[in-house]
Amino acid sequence: MVKKIKKLFEKKQASLLQQIIFDMPINYYLFLTVTLFSIGVIGVLTRRNAIIVFMCIELMLNAVNLLLVAFSQMHQAAALAIQPIASNVGAEAQLFVFFIMVVAAAEVSVGLAIIVMMYRNIHSVDINFLNRLKH
Amino acid sequence: MAITEILFWFLTALALMSALMVVFSKNPVHSVLWLVAVFFAISGHYILLNAQFLAVVNLIVYAGAIMVLFLFVIMLMNLNGETEPQKNKWLKTAGVITGGCLMLVIVAALKDTEMQYKQVQINEGNIGLIKNLGKVLFTEYVFPFEISSVLFLSAMVGAVVIGKKD
Numbered sequence: 001m002v003k004k005i006k007k008l009f010e011k012k013q014a015s016l017l018q019q020i021i022f023d024m025p026i027n028y029y030l031f032l033t034v035t036l037f038s039i040g041v042i043g044v045l046t047r048r049n050a051i052i053v054f055m056c057i058e059l060m061l062n063a064v065n066l067l068l069v070a071f072s073q074m075h076q077a078a079a080l081a082i083q084p085i086a087s088n089v090g091a092e093a094q095l096f097v098f099f100i101m102v103v104a105a106a107e108v109s110v111g112l113a114i115i116v117m118m119y120r121n122i123h124s125v126d127i128n129f130l131n132r133l134k135h
Numbered sequence: 136m137a138i139t140e141i142l143f144w145f146l147t148a149l150a151l152m153s154a155l156m157v158v159f160s161k162n163p164v165h166s167v168l169w170l171v172a173v174f175f176a177i178s179g180h181y182i183l184l185n186a187q188f189l190a191v192v193n194l195i196v197y198a199g200a201i202m203v204l205f206l207f208v209i210m211l212m213n214l215n216g217e218t219e220p221q222k223n224k225w226l227k228t229a230g231v232i233t234g235g236c237l238m239l240v241i242v243a244a245l246k247d248t249e250m251q252y253k254q255v256q257i258n259e260g261n262i263g264l265i266k267n268l269g270k271v272l273f274t275e276y277v278f279p280f281e282i283s284s285v286l287f288l289s290a291m292v293g294a295v296v297i298g299k300k301d
Contacts, residue, residue, distance in 0.1 A: 088267060098268070101192060102286070
């Protein structure tokens with residue numbers, strides 16, 4: 001009886017595991033990130049508020065980050081298929097994403113300081129006011 | 136349909152819809168809040184890809200710190216839907232068409248490459264865990280890590296210098 005229950009439990013666990021581990025085609029991630037990136041481009045092209053333009057640039061950065069992480073997992077799947085030992089193949093991409101985040105944080109702090117200064121000088125965040133590059 | 140697949144499509148729909156709302160909502164504060172929703176969806180994708188460290192860092196750095204900074208600046212300037220400058224209709228249409236063309240070209244170029252047979256592991260692999268990433272970061276990549284601290288310092292000094300009242 002106990003054996004039977006044990007067997008049933010193992011079977012259930014195996015099916016659950018099969019349900020959780022699932023391979024996604026890389027194409028889905030590609031299309032998702034390309035769409036996110038294009039939405040960012042549309043935002044940069046259609047908005048006049050400097051802060052929103054800045055936010056759309058952040059959106060593009062994040063789309064690229066997501067694609068990098070997806071590629072790192074793809075790379076590791078390929079490496080594990082050849083040599084089934086846990087390795088660090090693909091960790092570089094995730095570190096690269098980490099460094100992108102670091103640079104983005106620094107960029108945002110300086111960029112927002114520039115926008116605040118611009119608002120103090122011309123009392124507007126409209127980028128069309130700045131197209132002459134002089135006062 | 137496996138649970139991960141449902142999650143993937145849900146997060147994808149959430150990310151795309153929120154991204155569209157970022158671009159098309161009139162009020163800048165709403166834009167910021169929708170962008171936070173995009174970052175949450177992207178963090179969900181990271182967790183789905185088993186990149187747990189990046190998911191947490193994305194939440195803390197982007198949704199936590201950067202977006203709050205944006206929100207503070209917008210509230211400082213008292214921006215709202217009425218004061219929002221608008222481009223004219225034709226420029227907006229041209230912008231949307233241009234972005235759509237970019238997407239179309241990239242998708243058409245990447246659709247039939249040999250990459251389409253590759254798979255992405257969901258919920259598997261241990262490279263995204265903090266133990267592995269930390270080991271690589273503090274052995275192979277310790278020099279760029281220290282350089283980035285110098286970058287942060289200079290960004291901080293630059294922000295203070297720029298933001299100072301002459």
